[in-house]
Amino acid sequence: MALGKDYGLQDCALARTLELVGERWTLLIVRDAFYGVRRYSDFLAHLDVPRAVLSARLQALVDAGVFVKHRYRQSPPRAEYVLTERGADLWPIIRSMATWGETHVQNGVPCRLYRHVDCGGTVDPSGSCAVCAALVGPRDTVVAPGPGANLLLRDDAVTRAMRTPHRLLEPLLP
């Protein structure tokens, strides 16, 4: 059944969020942006999403103010998509969703680990550093493969780059 993407009669901030980031694939695109993916071709290679869907989702995220689009080459035209501050505020959503899947689908075995850049402490799901107790945002977080990572599932450039620890939001690929 085809369903629209609005929830106009729901007086609820959750509904407003879902209207902007609740469509299929959208939060996986945002997740990749936190990992440092910026180019259309890299999102495409990592997500195996149909081109029409990826283009529509990227444009919707630009329209929602979650991504800003930068033209980095004129001919042929190439753009990159970078999270805005508004977009970076989606991190607690990404992290809480990943935590639930890790706990309840993957038997508590994480496929990614998050560490505090400053002290190396583990960043817990609420964003606190286990060593220095600081509240750690994504810009001060390093992501690395966890014990549940399936490193052989795929072999695109994004997956290969994610095999080594990487600071969130910094460009992942040259």
Next chain:
Amino acid sequence: MALGKDYGLQDCALARTLELVGERWTLLIVRDAFYGVRRYSDFLAHLDVPRAVLSARLQALVDAGVFVKHRYRQSPPRAEYVLTERGADLWPIIRSMATWGETHVQNGVPCRLYRHVDCGGTVDPSGSCAVCAALVGPRDTVVAPGPGANLLLRDDAVTRAMRTPHRLLEPLLP
């Protein structure tokens, strides 16, 4: 474009969560369950969702172990849907999504307020009580209308009951 609901080639706990609760309407149904909605007819009246969609989503949530279905009347058969512990662990997702919408779509004006049952303190988005600093789960949280609530948008039984403060997860309607 019709898209399946799995993300089989994404090695990621976020993808596992989205496979179970990422379909349209699902998280709004879960939100209502936190408010204490349990019966099919009450979900239907509050969400204006097509019956076929509501039935499919409720069954998928039972299959995912998020809801348990209790038969409370035999003839005619009537059931209620109650969050399991696994389902109650979705609260940080609901809260983080609502917080983002409140901050970035509703100019920081909340349509719901959350308070700690024990001391009346405001529960912040990370789940901490502003008064006693306890980490407060949904069972110890009272929801009440906030300054951004549009109390006239609709007039179903769930909306009317939500106009007075109510403890999360306790049955909302008699």
